Amino acid sequence: MRKIIQVVCIAIFAFFANSIAFCIDISDSYGNLSKAFEIFMQKHEGETSFRSLLIPSGGRNEGLAYAFTALSNDSSFFDANPAGSLMLENTEINTLHNNWIADSNLETLTYTQRTKRLGWGGSLRCFYIPFTEYDGNGDKVNSGYYSETFITGNIAYNFLAGYDFKGLTIGGNLKLGLLSLPPFSGHDDKELTLAEQKKQAKAQTGYAVLGDLGMILRANVLKGFYDDEPNFYFGLAFKNFGTPIKGDIPPAYISMGFAYRPFSIFLFSFDVKQNVNLKNIKASGFPYGSLGLMLSITKYFNLLTGFGIRGGNPHFNLGGEVNLNNIQIQANYSLDLASQTTALNRVSVGVKIFLGDSGRKKERDNIKRLYIEGLKEYNQKHYKKAIEIWKEILKLEPKFDPAIEGIKTAEKQWGLKKDVNKLLKLD
Numbered sequence: 001m002r003k004i005i006q007v008v009c010i011a012i013f014a015f016f017a018n019s020i021a022f023c024i025d026i027s028d029s030y031g032n033l034s035k036a037f038e039i040f041m042q043k044h045e046g047e048t049s050f051r052s053l054l055i056p057s058g059g060r061n062e063g064l065a066y067a068f069t070a071l072s073n074d075s076s077f078f079d080a081n082p083a084g085s086l087m088l089e090n091t092e093i094n095t096l097h098n099n100w101i102a103d104s105n106l107e108t109l110t111y112t113q114r115t116k117r118l119g120w121g122g123s124l125r126c127f128y129i130p131f132t133e134y135d136g137n138g139d140k141v142n143s144g145y146y147s148e149t150f151i152t153g154n155i156a157y158n159f160l161a162g163y164d165f166k167g168l169t170i171g172g173n174l175k176l177g178l179l180s181l182p183p184f185s186g187h188d189d190k191e192l193t194l195a196e197q198k199k200q201a202k203a204q205t206g207y208a209v210l211g212d213l214g215m216i217l218r219a220n221v222l223k224g225f226y227d228d229e230p231n232f233y234f235g236l237a238f239k240n241f242g243t244p245i246k247g248d249i250p251p252a253y254i255s256m257g258f259a260y261r262p263f264s265i266f267l268f269s270f271d272v273k274q275n276v277n278l279k280n281i282k283a284s285g286f287p288y289g290s291l292g293l294m295l296s297i298t299k300y301f302n303l304l305t306g307f308g309i310r311g312g313n314p315h316f317n318l319g320g321e322v323n324l325n326n327i328q329i330q331a332n333y334s335l336d337l338a339s340q341t342t343a344l345n346r347v348s349v350g351v352k353i354f355l356g357d358s359g360r361k362k363e364r365d366n367i368k369r370l371y372i373e374g375l376k377e378y379n380q381k382h383y384k385k386a387i388e389i390w391k392e393i394l395k396l397e398p399k400f401d402p403a404i405e406g407i408k409t410a411e412k413q414w415g416l417k418k419d420v421n422k423l424l425k426l427d
Contacts, residue, residue, distance in 0.1 A: 047248075047249070047277075047283075048248060048249050048250060048251040048252075049179070049206060049208075049245045049246070049248035049249070049250065049251075050148055050177055050179060050206070050208055050210075050240075050245065050250055050251065051251055052106065052127035052148040053148075053150070053177075053210075053239075053240050053250070053251055054251050055098065055100060055106055055127060056076065056079050056098065056348070057076055057078065057079055057096045057098060057106060057108040057110075057125060057348070057350075058076060058096040058097070058098050058108070058330065058332055058348030058349065058350045059074045059075055059076030059094070059096060059330055059332075059348075059350055059352075060073070060074035060076055060294075060304065060319075060321070060330070061074065061076035061077070061079050061080050062076065062098075062317060062319065062332045062334065062348055063292070063294075063304030063305070063306070063317055063318070063319025063320070063321075063330070063332045064269055064290075064292025064293070064294060064304055064305075064306045064317070064319075065290040065291065065292045065305070065306025065307055065308045065315065065316070065317040066079075066080070066271060066290050066292075066306070066308060066317075067257055067259075067269040067270055067271040067289075067290040067291055067292035067306055067308065068080040068081070068257070068269065068271065068292070069081050069214075069235040069236070069237050069255045069256060069257035069271050070216060070233035070234050070235035070257040070258045070259040070269060070271075071087070071233055071235070071257075071259040071267075071269050072084030072087050072214075072216060072235060073087040073088060073089075074088070075088070075092055075094035075096075075110045075112060075121075075352065076096075078110060078121075078123045078125075078152055078154065078173065080235075080237065080255070081171070081212075081214035081215075081216060081235050081237040081255070082154055082156060082171035082172050082173040082212045082213065082214045082237070083156045083169040083170060083171035083214040083215055083216040083235070083237075084119075084156070084171065084214075084216070085112050085114060085119030085120055085121045085154050085155070085156045085171060086114055086117075086118070086119035086156040086157070086158050086169045086171065086216075087119075087169070087216065088112050088114060088119065089357055089360075089361075090354040090355060090356060090357050091112065091113040091114070091354070091355040091356055091357070091358065092110070092111070092112050092113075092352055092353065092354060092355065093109075093110070093111050093352070093353045093355065094108075094109070094110045094111075094112075094350060094351070094352040094353075095108070095109055095350060095351050095352075096108040096109075096110075096330075096348060096349070096350040097348065097349055097350070098347075098348040099346070099347045099348070100127075100346065101338055101346065103129060103130050104127065104128070104129045105127070105128060106125060106126070106127045107125065107126050107128075108123065108124070108125040108126075109123070109124045109125075110122070110123045110124075111123075112154070113358075114358075115358065116158075116360065117157060117158045117161070118155075118156070118157055118158075119154075119155070119156040119157075119158075119171070120153075120154055120155045120156070121153075121154045122151070122152060122153055122154065123150075123151070123152040123154070124149075124150075124151055124152075125149070125150050125152075126147055126148070126149045126150075127147065127148045127149075128145045128146065128147040128148075129145065129146045129147075130143070130144075130145060131143065131144050131145055131146045131181070131182050131184075133184050133185060142182060142183055142184050142185065143182070144181075144182025144183070145180075145182060146180070146181055146182070147178075147179075147180045148177065148178070148179050148180075149177065149178045149180070150175050150176065150177045150178075150208075151175070151176050151177075152173050152174070152175045152176075153173065153174050154171065154172070154173050155171060155172060156169055156170065156171030156172075157169070157170060157171070160399075161399060162399040162400075162401055163399065163400055163401035163402060164219060164220045164230075164401060165218075165219045165220075166217075166218035166219060166230050167217075167218070168215060168216075168217055169215065169216045169217075169218075170213075170214070170215050171213075171214050171215075171216075172211065172212060172213050172214070173211065173212035174209075174210075174211055175208070175209070175210040175211065175212070175240075176207075176208070176209055177206075177207065177208035177209075177210065178205070178206075178207060178208075179204075179205060179206035179207075179208075179245075180205055181204050181205065206245045206246050206248075207245070208242060208245050208250060209242055209243070210240050210241060210242035210250055211241055211242060212237065212238065212239050212240065212241070213237070213238045213241075214235065214236065214237035214238070215235065215236050215237075216233060216234070216235045217233070217234045217235075218230040218232065218233050218234075219232050220232065221260070222262075224262075224263075225263065225264040227264060228364060231260065231261040231262070232258070232259070232260050232261075233258060233259040233260075233269075234257075234258045235255075235256070235257050235258070235259075236254075236255070236256050237254070237255045237256075238252075238254055239252065239253050239254070239255060240252045240253065241276075241278070244278070244279070249277060249278045249279050250278070251275075252275070252276040252277075252278055253273050253274060253275045253276055254273065254274045254276060255271055255272070255273045255274075256271070256272050256273075257269060257270055257271035257272065258270060264296070265295060265296040265297075266293075266294070266295055266296075267293070267294045268291070268292065268293050268294075269291070269292040269293075269294075270289065270290070270291050270292075271289055271290050271292075271308075272287055272288075272289040273287060273288055273289065273310075274287045285311075288308070288309055288310045288311065289308060289309065290306055290307065290308025290309070290310075290315075291306055291307055291308065292304065292305070292306035292317075293305050293306060299323065300322060300323050300324070301320065301321065301322055301323070302320065302321040302323075303319075303320055304317070304318070304319040304320065304321070304332070305317060305318050305319070312337075313336050313337050313338065314336060314337070315334060315335065315336035316334070316335045316336070317332060317333070317334050317335075318332065318333050319331060319332035319333065320332075326353065326354040326355075327351065327352065327353055327354070328351075328352040328354070329349075329350070329351055329352075330348075330349065330350040330351075330352065331347070331348070331349045331350075332347070332348045332349075333346060333347055334346040334347075334348075363396060363397075366396070367393050367396055367397055367400060370389055370390070370392055370393050371390070371393060371400075371402060371403060371406075373389050374386045374387075374389040374390045374393075374403070374406060375406075377389060378406065378409075378410055378413075381413075381417070383410040383411075383413050383414035383417065384414060386406065386410045387407050387410045387411060387414070390403040390406050390407050390410070391403075391407065394407075
């Protein structure tokens with residue numbers, strides 16, 4: 001199967017490498033398209049600091065065009081909904097690289113783990129841009145990197161989970177950020193010592209303490225196929241809320257979305273987001289949204305795509321996930337009015353390593369086995385034995401609805417059986 005995937009990828013690359021559509025200059029078309037979307041432009045866009053928080057790390061969130069608030073079942077939940085750490089089946093280590101616009105890059109490393117009801121994890125992400133300063137004569141004076149770095153801690157807990165209704169999950173992120181500049185001279189004509197340049201850069205350094213809060217509801221709704229996972233998701237998240245940073249507000253927003261899987265191999269998701277200006281609510285602007293689609297072509301490959309509008313900038317996303325035993329390889333391509341097909345940017349890649357599920361699948365399989373044994377005893381009219389087996393299930397999973405309903409039905413049948421036996425003895 002791996003060889004087939006490799007051959008398909010090589011064929012796709014060869015096709016596009018020879019396609020004239022990837023060689024033409026479409027800058028005029030971009031300009032005309034940009035004018036068409038001017039009506040969606042946000043008047044106060046760009047007035048916040050630490051805007052690298054709005055750049056996706058990659059992963060499934062980016063592949064679905066950021067329509068990920070409700071689903072959040074990938075390590076990129078750090079960018080979407082902090083309740084997502086409980087959506088992940090396995091303990092994961094994920095490394096992500098996003099080749100953003102021009103020379104800017106975003107590197108991300110995440111670790112997540114969970115038990116049956118509790119999820120937690122951490123993320124380290126660094127956005128950086130090369131910085132070079134020239135004097136009036138065109139001579140290079142300084143060089144280094146402008147960077148925005150965040151360390152994030154996450155925790156999430158699930159309440160009231162059952163068989164069809166998977167409960168309410170609430171999660172939170174605490175983010176510590178640092179904005180850093182290299183030493184620079186500035187526009188002043190006087191020469192500065194290195195110490196003075198460092199002092200000038202330090203004065204521009206910014207720190208941030210921000211928080212996220214999110215919730216996810218999951219349930220089975222009109223589900224026509226068998227799967228342990230539910231097929232309906234609803235999510236709400238409050239992102240990047242905190243105090244002003246050197247007088248500038250953080251890029252806070254509220255996101256709401258849902259996702260639905262009508263068939264086992266197809267899922268669609270929809271998100272609506274609203275910026276929140278923490279200084280002046282009236283300057284928050286208009287809401288924006290996106291639509292994502294995921295198709296599980298085989299158990300080895302998932303195709304993701306989506307479209308959305310943020311301000312006057314429509315964006316299209318295309319991505320894929322290749323599953324190889326305990327490793328998943330992800331890649332996405334994004335196209336909007338800030339990028340062009342003629343430049344190799346807006347490409348993100350990631351490698352995810354699965355470290356096991358702490359025995360949850362083994363426990364689920366054991367519950368299924370016990371439930372089937374109980375059904376066999378019930379069909380043979382051994383109601384007492386069936387009740388005993390199903391009660392064993394409730395010790396493992398107190399809210400396993402089929403066992404609860406089975407016990408009620410078996411107790412009624414057992415009661416009727418005893419009544420019939422009493423009548424027969426009287427005769």
